Amino acid sequence: MPQGPTLMVTNEIHPKDEWQLSCNSCKEVLDWTITHFSCPQCRITGKTGLLECRFSPRRKPSRPLITEPSGIESYADFLPPTNGHRTQWHATGNTPLKRSKHIASHHGIQNLFFKIEADNPTGSFxxxxxxxxxxxxxxxxxxxxxxxxxxxxxxxxxxxxxxxxxxxxxxxxxxxxxxxxxxxxxxxxxxxxxxxxxxxxxxxxxxxxxxxxxxxxxxxxxxxxxYGIEGYKTFAYEMLTQLKASPDFIMFPCARGNNLYGTWKGFREAHEWSWCDSVPRMIACQPDGADSLRVSLHRGVAHAVELPPVSSAAFSTAETVAGDESLAAIRESRGSAYGASEAQILNAVNELKVEGISVEPSSALPIACLPDFIAEFQPLREEIVVCVLTAGQRNLTTSGxxxxxxxxxxxxxxxxxxxxxxxxxxxxxxxxxx
Known part of the structure; x- marks a missing residue:
């Protein structure tokens, strides 16, 4: 194969020492750079290390008083630095947080909300x-x-x-x-x-x-x-802006769990900066047979278990293995993970239609997992539960x-x-x- 390109360093908006890359395997800390390759130090020893962005602001950021957020651009100061190439950020994010009526009443949850990601430019989180x-x-x-x-x-x-x-x-x-x-x-x-x-x-x-x-x-x-999971931190920032407080539970459809981990990272930062008094419990929702996170928690293992391939109506979440970081986030937040059957998933799609929301089957997983969640946690009347609906319904049938x-x-x-x-x-x- 051709040799890889020389790694390029951006012209930082923030001071250079505020952003770095760190390896979750060997713990090496690297200067800020844009790369799609694994940790260079681990590669020397024949291993593959996972790099992650590390944001260490010199001063604790004050909570932004944003009354009308204009997408993830509103939180640009807390995202990886770019000089003039975030012009498309204004249309991304700032998605609705809708209070449930019918599903909340059916399950006896007073404060159930839906984060509707179909309002993004391509209809997806x-x-x-x-x-x-x-x-x-x-x-x-x-x-x-x-x-x-x-x-x-x-x-x-x-x-x-x-x-x-x-x-x-x-x-x-x-x-x-x-x-x-x-x-x-x-x-x-x-x-x-x-x-x-x-x-x-x-x-x-x-x-x-x-x-x-x-x-x-x-x-x-x-x-x-x-870099991509840094964009998922904006879930946390937006919910804090919309709710004026941290939710008690967040339920995510998960394949690898990148969205869950990125959101957890955002809440951890917000708590460290005193933007909120508490952090939510992270709940992973996956199809039966592709529920790597549920199986891993049940077995008490440190690394996510890889399962045999399966097919599911929730096709975008039917992966064989989740990420170790998402598994750790669930444990750290004292959350949980559940699996849902095909019948439960398709029934959840129909339940959301009663709320006036049309989603792809994967996005309905939090609704499908609500009974198991309620049985385990028995949320109090005042506790806030947010279900992230990751994508709107797409017509992906063949045209013939x-x-x-x-x-x-x-x-x-x-x-x-x-x-x-x-x-x-x-x-x-x-x-x-x-």
């Missing part, structure tokens, strides 16, 4: 993750974006890449519905369909090309992303036609097929032809 990540990549001088995704992340990354004028390749699984491909095409993305093995191979290859930024997950892998958009191709899992595709699409960076 992943916009918070992608907005921060792509703006930093643009700031650092990267010219092209690559991501491997089965759903919402790919659409979010494609959207923000288009907003910053950056060509974007989205690597999708074989059999991806045409309607999903068409949504990617609407944002000008190049969709590459290949096998599971090919998806990882392609992402790592593109990540090693000059000028390409590979958008990974916050997971211990060769290609990873320490055989039309393939011009930028969409099915490729064999070989680097030669990817190189040929890049050349055909005028994305051959090594030949400087973009």
């Amino acid at each position: 992943k916009d918070r993750y992608a907005a921060v990540t792509i703006s930093l990549a643009k700031e650092a001088g990267y010219r092209c974006i690559a991501v491997s995704s089965t759903g919402n992340l790919g659409i979010s990354v494609a959207y923000y890449a288009s907003q910053y004028g950056m060509p974007c390749v989205v690597i999708v699984p074989s059999g991806t519905p045409t309607s999903f491909i068409e949504q990617l095409e609407d944002y000008g993305a190049h969709a590459v369909e290949t096998t599971s093995k090919g998806r990882q191979l392609f992402l790592e290859y593109l990540g090693h090309l000059p000028h390409w930024f590979a958008v990974g997950l916050f997971l211990k892998r060769k290609i990873q992303n320490p 036609t055989h039309y393939l958009p011009s930028r969409h191709e099915r490729l064999s899992p070989s680097l030669s097929s990817l190189r040929d595709y890049l050349t055909r699409q005028c994305l051959d960076i090594e030949s400087q032809s973009i």
Whole structure:
């Protein structure tokens, strides 16, 4: 593979020593930089270390008195620094917090709220993750974006890449519905369909090309992303602004649990800065069979348990393993994790329709898990419970036609097929032809 690009340092808005990267494995602290690779110190010893952003302000930030937040941009002082590349942040976040009527009454919860992420630009909570990540990549001088995704992340990354004028390749699984491909095409993305093995191979290859930024997950892998979860901290900041206090419980649909961990990180910071008197308990909600967090808590293990692959109506959360950091956040917050059956998930989708809210099945997981949550915690009348509804309903059924958009191709899992595709699409960076 080609050699990776030299790591680029941004022009900091905040003093340089306020932002650093730290390795959750070897504990090495690194100067602030924008990279999609794992910890360089761990790589020397043949290991893979997970990098995370570390914000250490010189003075304790005062709580922002924001009466009308304008998206995550309102909290820019507490997010990774960019100079002039957060122009798209104003449309992201500041999503509604709606008090439940019917579901709250049915379950006997006085203060049940829904955080409705469908109001983001692409209809998903992943916009918070992608907005921060792509703006930093643009700031650092990267010219092209690559991501491997089965759903919402790919659409979010494609959207923000288009907003910053950056060509974007989205690597999708074989059999991806045409309607999903068409949504990617609407944002000008190049969709590459290949096998599971090919998806990882392609992402790592593109990540090693000059000028390409590979958008990974916050997971211990060769290609990873320490920046996106910083965008999820805005869940905490927004809830504190909207509720004027910390909720007592937050229930999240979880696959890897990046959203849960990022939100927990935001509340920990807010508590440390005296923005709130308490922090919420974090509750993970997953489909049965893909409930890595529930199984891990039950077994009392330190690392998240990997489960066999399963299929689920809640497809965007049907992953085999969650992140260790999300598992630790649940324990630290004295929270819990639950699994829900297919019938419970689909019934929860219908329950939300009575509230006037249409969501994809994965987003209904907190509602599906409410009975187990109530049985364990028996929330008091005055306690506040927030269910994060991560995405609105998408129509991802096939269109029934055989039309393939011009930028969409099915490729064999070989680097030669990817190189040929890049050349055909005028994305051959090594030949400087973009």
